[in-house]
Amino acid sequence: MTNLAPRTEPNVPDATMALATAAAERGRKPRSPWRMMLPTMTPWLAFGLVLVGGIALFGIIGPLLVQDPTTIRDSGLQPPSAEHILGTTQTGQDVFAQLAFATAGSLQIGLIVGVLATILSAFFGILGAYIGGFADEAFSLFSNVFLVIPGLPLVIVISGFVPQAQRGLWTIAVVLAITGWAASSRVLRAQTLSIRNRDYVAASRVAGERAGRVIAVEILPNLLPVLASQFVFAVIAAILGEAGLSFLGLGASNSSTLGTMLFYAQNGFALSLGAWWWFVPPGLIIALFGMGLSLINFSIDEIINPKLKNVRLHRKRARVAARLERSRVTRERKAAA
Amino acid sequence: MTISEETRTRTGSDRPAVISIEDLSVVYEVDHPVTAVKNASFSLAPGEILGLAGESGCGKTTLAYAINRLHKPPARISSGSITFHDRDGSDLDLMALNEDQLRAFRWTKLSMVFQGAMNALNPVTTVRAQLDDVLLTHRPEMSKKERTQRAGDVLERVGVDRRRLHSYPHELSGGMRQRVMIAMAMLLEPQVMIMDEPTTALDVVVQRDILREIVRLRDELDFAVIFITHDLPLLLEISDRIAIMLRGEIVELGTADRIYRAPEHEYTRQLLSSFPSLSGSRGAFIRTGDDEGQVQRS
Amino acid sequence: MTTIRVTDLTKDYTIRKGMRRGAFRAVDGVSFDLVPGRTIALVGESGSGKSTIARMLSRLEKPTSGQIDVTLDDGTPMPRSLYRRHVQMVFQDPFASLNPFHSIEHHIARPIRIHRRASGAVAVHEKVLSMLDRVNLTPAEDVAIRRPHELSGGQRQRVAIARALAPGAEVLIADEPVSMLDVSIRLGVLNLLGRLQREDNLALLYITHDLATARHFSDEILVLYHGRVVERGPADDVILNPQHDYTRLLAIAAPDPEKIGKVVSSEAAPDRSTLDNSICYNHFTQSWESSEREPARA
Numbered sequence: 001m002t003n004l005a006p007r008t009e010p011n012v013p014d015a016t017m018a019l020a021t022a023a024a025e026r027g028r029k030p031r032s033p034w035r036m037m038l039p040t041m042t043p044w045l046a047f048g049l050v051l052v053g054g055i056a057l058f059g060i061i062g063p064l065l066v067q068d069p070t071t072i073r074d075s076g077l078q079p080p081s082a083e084h085i086l087g088t089t090q091t092g093q094d095v096f097a098q099l100a101f102a103t104a105g106s107l108q109i110g111l112i113v114g115v116l117a118t119i120l121s122a123f124f125g126i127l128g129a130y131i132g133g134f135a136d137e138a139f140s141l142f143s144n145v146f147l148v149i150p151g152l153p154l155v156i157v158i159s160g161f162v163p164q165a166q167r168g169l170w171t172i173a174v175v176l177a178i179t180g181w182a183a184s185s186r187v188l189r190a191q192t193l194s195i196r197n198r199d200y201v202a203a204s205r206v207a208g209e210r211a212g213r214v215i216a217v218e219i220l221p222n223l224l225p226v227l228a229s230q231f232v233f234a235v236i237a238a239i240l241g242e243a244g245l246s247f248l249g250l251g252a253s254n255s256s257t258l259g260t261m262l263f264y265a266q267n268g269f270a271l272s273l274g275a276w277w278w279f280v281p282p283g284l285i286i287a288l289f290g291m292g293l294s295l296i297n298f299s300i301d302e303i304i305n306p307k308l309k310n311v312r313l314h315r316k317r318a319r320v321a322a323r324l325e326r327s328r329v330t331r332e333r334k335a336a337a
Numbered sequence: 338m339t340i341s342e343e344t345r346t347r348t349g350s351d352r353p354a355v356i357s358i359e360d361l362s363v364v365y366e367v368d369h370p371v372t373a374v375k376n377a378s379f380s381l382a383p384g385e386i387l388g389l390a391g392e393s394g395c396g397k398t399t400l401a402y403a404i405n406r407l408h409k410p411p412a413r414i415s416s417g418s419i420t421f422h423d424r425d426g427s428d429l430d431l432m433a434l435n436e437d438q439l440r441a442f443r444w445t446k447l448s449m450v451f452q453g454a455m456n457a458l459n460p461v462t463t464v465r466a467q468l469d470d471v472l473l474t475h476r477p478e479m480s481k482k483e484r485t486q487r488a489g490d491v492l493e494r495v496g497v498d499r500r501r502l503h504s505y506p507h508e509l510s511g512g513m514r515q516r517v518m519i520a521m522a523m524l525l526e527p528q529v530m531i532m533d534e535p536t537t538a539l540d541v542v543v544q545r546d547i548l549r550e551i552v553r554l555r556d557e558l559d560f561a562v563i564f565i566t567h568d569l570p571l572l573l574e575i576s577d578r579i580a581i582m583l584r585g586e587i588v589e590l591g592t593a594d595r596i597y598r599a600p601e602h603e604y605t606r607q608l609l610s611s612f613p614s615l616s617g618s619r620g621a622f623i624r625t626g627d628d629e630g631q632v633q634r635s
Numbered sequence: 636m637t638t639i640r641v642t643d644l645t646k647d648y649t650i651r652k653g654m655r656r657g658a659f660r661a662v663d664g665v666s667f668d669l670v671p672g673r674t675i676a677l678v679g680e681s682g683s684g685k686s687t688i689a690r691m692l693s694r695l696e697k698p699t700s701g702q703i704d705v706t707l708d709d710g711t712p713m714p715r716s717l718y719r720r721h722v723q724m725v726f727q728d729p730f731a732s733l734n735p736f737h738s739i740e741h742h743i744a745r746p747i748r749i750h751r752r753a754s755g756a757v758a759v760h761e762k763v764l765s766m767l768d769r770v771n772l773t774p775a776e777d778v779a780i781r782r783p784h785e786l787s788g789g790q791r792q793r794v795a796i797a798r799a800l801a802p803g804a805e806v807l808i809a810d811e812p813v814s815m816l817d818v819s820i821r822l823g824v825l826n827l828l829g830r831l832q833r834e835d836n837l838a839l840l841y842i843t844h845d846l847a848t849a850r851h852f853s854d855e856i857l858v859l860y861h862g863r864v865v866e867r868g869p870a871d872d873v874i875l876n877p878q879h880d881y882t883r884l885l886a887i888a889a890p891d892p893e894k895i896g897k898v899v900s901s902e903a904a905p906d907r908s909t910l911d912n913s914i915c916y917n918h919f920t921q922s923w924e925s926s927e928r929e930p931a932r933a
Contacts, residue, residue, distance in 0.1 A: 198731055199726045199727075199728055199731035199732040200731060200732050200733055200734040200735075201734075202695055202726070202732075203724075203726055203732045203733075203795070203798070204734070204745070205695065206693045206694070206695065206719065206723065206724050207719070207723070207745060207746040207749065207798065207801075207802070208719035208720070208746060208749040208750060208802065209745065209749060217737075217745075218734055221734075221736040221737075222734070222735070222736055313367075314410070314411060317366050317367060317410065317411035318409070318410030318411055319410070320366055320410075320411070321366040321410035321411040321412065321413040322410045322413070324366070324413055324415075325410075325413040325414060328414075328415070328416075329432055329433070332432075333433065392817040392818055392819060393788075393817055540680040540681060540844070541680065541844065541846075541885065541888045541889055541890075542680070542884055542885065542888045544888070545887070545888040567817070567818050568818075568890060569818070570890035570891060571890040573890075574890055574891070607819050608818060608819055610822070611818045611819050611821060611822050612818070612847065613847045613848055613850070613851040614847065614891065615846060615847050615850065615874060615886065615889055615891050
């Protein structure tokens with residue numbers, strides 16, 4: 001989990017690092033604040049972006065390029081071949097084509113839930129924390145209630161409650177969003193409370209800024225990294241949650257997602273019949289997408305807590321410095337001997 | 338920068354120095370390596386209070402850490418030597434000690450009170466437990482009763498009631514916690530104590546009390562002190578000699594009296610003039626409204 | 636010009652200990668006047684209530700009781716909506732009082748726009764540059780596009796001062812404006828405040844724990860102890876001829892370069908436990924004033 005620690009006493013390495021960075025940046029044109037918010041490119045981040053980008057591309061463009069996933073053929077449960085890259089399902093449908101549409105469906109849900117959950121958590125977390133007093137207590141209580149209610153059982157119950165015919169993509173998305181926003185709102189509330197007490201927020205109030213603008217202009221930009229991180233978490237949780245629901249048969253009835261694919265694969269006894277090409281790809285896509293998003297989140301963590309960046313940079317420098325010092329000591333000892 | 342001849346003379350008698358530092362340089366191996374300490378040389382006489390004055394970024398804390406070999410990578414000592422001249426006559430090259438020897442050396446011969454030490458106490462254990470810890474590590478032959486007795490003795494030495502042994506850190510005021518930290522540093526009767534801004538976060542009245550304790554303890558136990566702070570008037574009052582640091586270099590070193598009456602370096606003069614006097618005439622503080630605010634290129 | 640009259644300002648905080656609630660009186664019946672062209676210093680240590688007074692004057696907190704009366708040039712009381720335009724504050728921590736996300740231009744342009752000191756992007760930009768020039772941050776164009784972390788502490792504090800004056804404030808509350816700055820640049824920033832006060836005929840409230848700068852920089856000093864004023868009068872009178880025990884304690888405790896080598900002062904320091912803050916010595920009337928205060932209400 002990200003470290004939302006407030007400013008502590010500066011230690012010597014950080015202070016020196018700051019001096020060195022300042023010295024390096026002097027004379028150069030200042031970077032825009034948005035640029036400063038972006039994480040530095042590391043191999044991990046690049047890998048994560050490639051995974052997420054690749055799968056997203058597959059989900060967006062794939063459906064336009066593959067054959068019809070619903071065509072039923074005689075050739076059931078065929079292993080991968082030239083004609084069907086990922087083989088066929090029990091009813092002869094092309095797995096690869098299904099995969100493309102399923103990915104699109106899952107991405108859709110992930111995005112919708114991500115946005116909805118983030119809006120909900122931002123509203124209950126940030127606004128309550130800023131207003132303080134009774135509103136803060138009320139919103140906080142509300143979030144805690146939702147937090148305590150077990151998520152998956154609630155989703156199952158609500159899902160089961162809605163009749164099959166009306167259980168569309170949007171219903172599932174709303175259900176997932178309602179059950180998943182609470183944890184995020186606690187994080188945002190804590191962070192807002194921390195920022196609200198900073199001098200620069202007080203300074204803008206003293207300057208005469210109205211409450212709405214203080215939140216929007218002073219507090220929100222500093223919350224963006226945390227919001228981004230929570231959004232990514234929400235997407236991961238949504239995709240996994242949806243997969244779980246669909247696997248249990250409670251998913252969206254009219255659309256195809258990675259979860260429904262797994263559901264059909266289970267019903268078609270793919271595992272016992274050894275038809276790995278049916279269930280491994282959707283599972284793999286879920287896993288890889290989640291991994292990619294998590295890697296991106298690690299990089300966002302470095303923006304939220306810059307000390308993590310120092311840890312990473314220091315590790316390499318520390319080895320270099322330690323090696324140099326050791327070699328100097330042995331050199332001097334040899335010279336003295 | 339040439340350092341005046343006074344650095345070579347001892348304060349008072351022929352007692353040998355307790356620490357000699359020769360040409361010490363510390364470099365931070367970051368993308369653009371930063372030399373935090375440049376060719377620092379000085380010696381510390383036994384029982385002397387040496388003040389190390391300078392502002393943020395001048396390298397005084399880095400120097401203190403380096404003397405203790407507490408500096409962590411990416412900082413490294415790029416040149417120079419640190420020699421400890423023990424009371425029993427032997428000389429120790431601090432750069433050559435391995436981990437075990439360093440651990441034996443630290444706290445018994447040389448101890449340090451860190452910046453923000455008031456918050457360095459473990460909040461979940463009592464004062465007694467923490468002092469006990471130090472004794473257990475370095476004097477395993479002492480019995481529990483002896484340890485508690487010694488801890489109580491040291492606390493009383495720094496002016497804290499023995500009964501406070503059973504208190505938790507949050508039950509003590511800031512000044513008291515600082516005294517406990519000083520007591521912890523004194524526990525094994527080191528020959529040198531390095532204090533990094535020990536009174537900065539304290540009220541001026543409490544600060545005065547702590548300073549009084551430090552000088553009194555020095556008189557009683559005869560340990561040398563390296564006192565690091567940006568507060569020059571404070572150093573002028575308690576130090577025997579003062580070293581002024583600027584951007585990693587020691588730009589001036591001399592007795593407190595000489596530094597105040599006849600400062601040689603421009604920066605020393607600038608520092609001295611930044612402190613308006615309480616007792617002098619009001620015009621002694623320049624109030625011309627003249628100020629420099631150019632975007633600095635330091 | 637705007638005048639502020641503070642009468643009997645009091646602030647109580649409720650402290651909760653488990654199920655019980657107690658009241659803590661942070662500020663108790665403080666009165667003073669802020670008059671154009673005069674600097675009043677509020678001297679006290681941590682816990683004396685000086686920051687609470689600053690927060691109440693800048694309307695970040697509501698007083699429990701007491702009055703803050705603001706009168707305009709023509710003697711009429713000022714409407715509350717104009718308060719922020721006339722009364723502004725400079726915060727203590729230059730590293731925390733500027734939003735790291737925004738440019739310097741944003742910080743100064745916002746108050747200009749809010750209080751309609753200029754309209755239209757070009758006019759606002761011109762005003763921003765002129766404010767930066769006034770606080771000696773030149774070249775102004777260069778500084779305006781930078782973000783806070785690219786400036787030094789002293790520069791940031793100058794930006795904070797520029798921001799405070801941008802609405803056209805006539806009363807400035809400076810809450811320990813230089814205590815977190817490096818020693819050698821404190822003078823410069825204080826001189827800047829002095830110059831701006833003379834140029835704009837500001838009423839300045841200088842809050843500090845440093846007796847020495849309070850003496851040289853202000854016309855009148857109020858000494859605060861545990862929320863009450865214990866001594867007030869012209870700066871030199873209070874410092875050179877302190878009457879209340881607490882003021883004497885502060886004066887003795889402050890480091891003074893004139894006292895080289897005299898750590899243990901010859902003057903007997905007043906005992907801290909006997910300090911009585913219900914009496915106040917007023918140098919203007921040369922008399923003691925006492926006040927019986929009601930206890931704090933939860």
